[in-house]
Amino acid sequence: MHGRHREREAIARLLADARGGRSGALVLRGEAGIGKSALLRHAAESAATSEPMHVLACAGVESEVEHAFSGLLGLLRPVLHHLDALPGAQAEALRGALGLTDSAAPDFLVSDFLVSAAVLTLLAEVAADRPLLVIVDDVQWLDHASAAALLFAARRLADEPLAMLLAVREPEPLPVNTAGLTELVLHGLPPEDAALLLEEHGWTLPVRQRDALFTATGGNPLALIELARLDEPDRAMPDLAMTGTLPVSTRVRAAFLRQVEALSADGRAALLVAAAEETGDAGTVLGAAARLGLPADALGPAERSGLVQLNGIKVGFRHPLIRSAVYADAPFDHRRAAHLAIAAHLDATGRDDQAIWHRAVATTAPDEKIATALEHSADAARRRGGAAAAISVLRHAARLSESPADRRQRTVTAAFVALDAGRPGLARTLVDQVMAEPVPAVTLAQLNGIIELYGGDPAIAYSHLMRCAELMASTEPEEAAWTLLLAAGSALHAGDMEASLLATRRITDLDCSPATLRAAEGLLGGFEGVVTGAELWELPGTMPRGRGGGDERQWMWATVIGWMGPDDHQALRLVEATGRRVRAEGSAALLTEVLFYHADIEFRLGRWAEGTAHAEEGLRFSYETGQRGWTANFLAQSARFAAVRGEAAACRRYARRALEIAFPLRERVAAATATGALGLLALGEGAPAEAFAELMRLFERGSPQSNDFVALAMLPDLVEAAVHAGNPEPARLIVEAVESQSAGIRGPVALSRMHLSHAMLSGDAHAESHYRSALASSGLDQRLFDRARIELLYGEWLHRNHRGIEARAMLRAASETFEALGAEPWARRALARFRAAGGARPRPGRAVAALLSPQELEVSRLAARGLSNREIGDRMHLSPRTVGSHLYRAFPKLGISTRAELRDLDLD
Numbered sequence: 001m002h003g004r005h006r007e008r009e010a011i012a013r014l015l016a017d018a019r020g021g022r023s024g025a026l027v028l029r030g031e032a033g034i035g036k037s038a039l040l041r042h043a044a045e046s047a048a049t050s051e052p053m054h055v056l057a058c059a060g061v062e063s064e065v066e067h068a069f070s071g072l073l074g075l076l077r078p079v080l081h082h083l084d085a086l087p088g089a090q091a092e093a094l095r096g097a098l099g100l101t102d103s104a105a106p107d108f109l110v111s112d113f114l115v116s117a118a119v120l121t122l123l124a125e126v127a128a129d130r131p132l133l134v135i136v137d138d139v140q141w142l143d144h145a146s147a148a149a150l151l152f153a154a155r156r157l158a159d160e161p162l163a164m165l166l167a168v169r170e171p172e173p174l175p176v177n178t179a180g181l182t183e184l185v186l187h188g189l190p191p192e193d194a195a196l197l198l199e200e201h202g203w204t205l206p207v208r209q210r211d212a213l214f215t216a217t218g219g220n221p222l223a224l225i226e227l228a229r230l231d232e233p234d235r236a237m238p239d240l241a242m243t244g245t246l247p248v249s250t251r252v253r254a255a256f257l258r259q260v261e262a263l264s265a266d267g268r269a270a271l272l273v274a275a276a277e278e279t280g281d282a283g284t285v286l287g288a289a290a291r292l293g294l295p296a297d298a299l300g301p302a303e304r305s306g307l308v309q310l311n312g313i314k315v316g317f318r319h320p321l322i323r324s325a326v327y328a329d330a331p332f333d334h335r336r337a338a339h340l341a342i343a344a345h346l347d348a349t350g351r352d353d354q355a356i357w358h359r360a361v362a363t364t365a366p367d368e369k370i371a372t373a374l375e376h377s378a379d380a381a382r383r384r385g386g387a388a389a390a391i392s393v394l395r396h397a398a399r400l401s402e403s404p405a406d407r408r409q410r411t412v413t414a415a416f417v418a419l420d421a422g423r424p425g426l427a428r429t430l431v432d433q434v435m436a437e438p439v440p441a442v443t444l445a446q447l448n449g450i451i452e453l454y455g456g457d458p459a460i461a462y463s464h465l466m467r468c469a470e471l472m473a474s475t476e477p478e479e480a481a482w483t484l485l486l487a488a489g490s491a492l493h494a495g496d497m498e499a500s501l502l503a504t505r506r507i508t509d510l511d512c513s514p515a516t517l518r519a520a521e522g523l524l525g526g527f528e529g530v531v532t533g534a535e536l537w538e539l540p541g542t543m544p545r546g547r548g549g550g551d552e553r554q555w556m557w558a559t560v561i562g563w564m565g566p567d568d569h570q571a572l573r574l575v576e577a578t579g580r581r582v583r584a585e586g587s588a589a590l591l592t593e594v595l596f597y598h599a600d601i602e603f604r605l606g607r608w609a610e611g612t613a614h615a616e617e618g619l620r621f622s623y624e625t626g627q628r629g630w631t632a633n634f635l636a637q638s639a640r641f642a643a644v645r646g647e648a649a650a651c652r653r654y655a656r657r658a659l660e661i662a663f664p665l666r667e668r669v670a671a672a673t674a675t676g677a678l679g680l681l682a683l684g685e686g687a688p689a690e691a692f693a694e695l696m697r698l699f700e701r702g703s704p705q706s707n708d709f710v711a712l713a714m715l716p717d718l719v720e721a722a723v724h725a726g727n728p729e730p731a732r733l734i735v736e737a738v739e740s741q742s743a744g745i746r747g748p749v750a751l752s753r754m755h756l757s758h759a760m761l762s763g764d765a766h767a768e769s770h771y772r773s774a775l776a777s778s779g780l781d782q783r784l785f786d787r788a789r790i791e792l793l794y795g796e797w798l799h800r801n802h803r804g805i806e807a808r809a810m811l812r813a814a815s816e817t818f819e820a821l822g823a824e825p826w827a828r829r830a831l832a833r834f835r836a837a838g839g840a841r842p843r844p845g846r847a848v849a850a851l852l853s854p855q856e857l858e859v860s861r862l863a864a865r866g867l868s869n870r871e872i873g874d875r876m877h878l879s880p881r882t883v884g885s886h887l888y889r890a891f892p893k894l895g896i897s898t899r900a901e902l903r904d905l906d907l908d
Contacts, residue, residue: 023157030186033222058142071146090118116152188219224806270298422454496669526564632670684825688724752777
């Protein structure tokens, strides 16, 4: 059960009071499907845990509302054996009321009172054995006699260990008055909880589509669950786009139509017009109703019953699901008549653009005029319900098209909108619909390429995109250049660096603008930073605009060049600027890619909290949009963030999920990153042989984890693992092979990696110069983790060569950086090496003790006094395991490795 924190807390307090010997009653109020029954089930489950309570439950049944005491009999049947403990008159009255005796009943008023008193006494008797929870659902359908007896008892509960929970549906009339009892009114779930509920039932939606569904359901859980049973989210959007209503199930209709069914035929017809007119404009509703021959006051009964509210200019339904239920329950010919009447009124008042929507809904035969108008209104539909709404409108326009060519063109347009929204699965469905028709080869190549890029195999994407670019090269060179950029990215993710370079070089042959050609040069020389920082910021303003008219593509060029270059701070500013523009335009497909770059740049800079957040956001977007390749990449990034922090379980979980997706897609960047994360984790855990085995997969040709781009970045990790595992030769051969290829050592960062690799593999005579050259690399001051790794390895080398003072300086610097980053495995290793090199144990005092959290400091103080983990946990209300975790984190910060050493420190 998602959300409902306030209500669950109230129930928890009620049960805690009952277990403590204090009675109480709580009434839950809310519309049908709002979650009252789910909360009652939650209460029953909670009552069965910890200190189990006795639970009695019943529910009102509408068909039995005239059968006196039928509800009470269902509730009390399990405990009727306690009747003998009641006073004689009460026991006899209750037996008579429940039909358990043939004796004559006493005077009615006396009997009614005695029955109520007997119920109270019986419940108290049952609660005497163990705390009791009484649950009554649908009180509005409970027979009057049972409801009166239970409310009598609820108002007179004293100090018995007894709790009562009563659920009431609104706006149904009640058999009795619940005034005086504590009440909680349930409203719809907030958007975040509604999204979680939909995900639980198989729907993961983009934010705008989710919000549109939330508005149309009011967050009603029953309606959301019933919608999810449609199996495919996009089946729900056509109605929302065209009419503002949602398809509703029989259960939802029944829940919201009870009052509607009591209206006259004219009242229901007027209500249908209000439901079909999505803006709530009272003039339009009343004008259309008049055109149907309905009386001027036809909405009066609906207003008096509370179904709608009229304030002179607006007609509003009490709940959006009433509107959807009214619309869905009406026969098609009635809905068609309502829409045509609304369209006629809109035409008469000069609102042709609005009228076309209503004519489209009412039209059953092809109509090119309406189809054209719908196509032009797709942007408005997108603002109304997101990309899914625009796609629905375009598909409706395609169905109303009079010629196959127009139908095909509108379907293809819908597919491009789906791709821009990051919905490759839907785009594939739309492309399949037109595959048998004569679609231009360039269009099919472009569609299939982007579909594979976002949701399929990047190698196949590369093939389609290259073909598309060649078909565009002479007529649309700028569009061809953008397509080649996508092809280069596809090849990179497929693990084919040569193909990626081929696609990038092809851009330089096109008849493009100087700015686009300069951007291509920037891609080819990205590692060296061929395009200056000033040029990068000017680039988006000088490049021609893409087909969409926005500048997001131009900023993506700059972002990709910056991501490849040596200045990570500049790359971060660029990706932030691009992200703001892409978010403003609402392009989910581009935003997902931007988030990948954003998280990757922040990893390099040591901004791990921010990078983790962007990877998590990207992961959510990829799930929402079905971009499975990006899902694998964000999972792999998350595994890498977990690895450097030493979060072993999370790292392995993320990596496993990433590989499960990446392998069948042949997504080599994700597979290599996930595998590299496992190698990093093993290095941090002091398992070099395991790390070497993982990292070698990145360099093995034909391995599903091989990817030169990722492998080159992790070359020093492979060398470190090989050397520490006592098997340096395979790594030496790989370093020599990389060095023989100029592409492998382009740029200052790559040169630093090569120097570090040589340092670890060299004899003592040459190692130091390589370590110093690695540390001197420009750009390394931005990559804190990389710099600290070099300092750690250099410090260890200095210590082995008996140069203690220099070793301690290096190891102290590495330790402080790792500590600041939260790289706990490396912080422990650096601190241990620092102390082994003769570094003085840091006194905690103010500077070091300030590194501890308040709980870590208190746990350390108690441990220093000799208390065990269990004794500390008892004092601080923590589990022994949590105490151990606090000490595990505190020791490296304090520069110690055992509990005994705590006694030597001043922790006050």
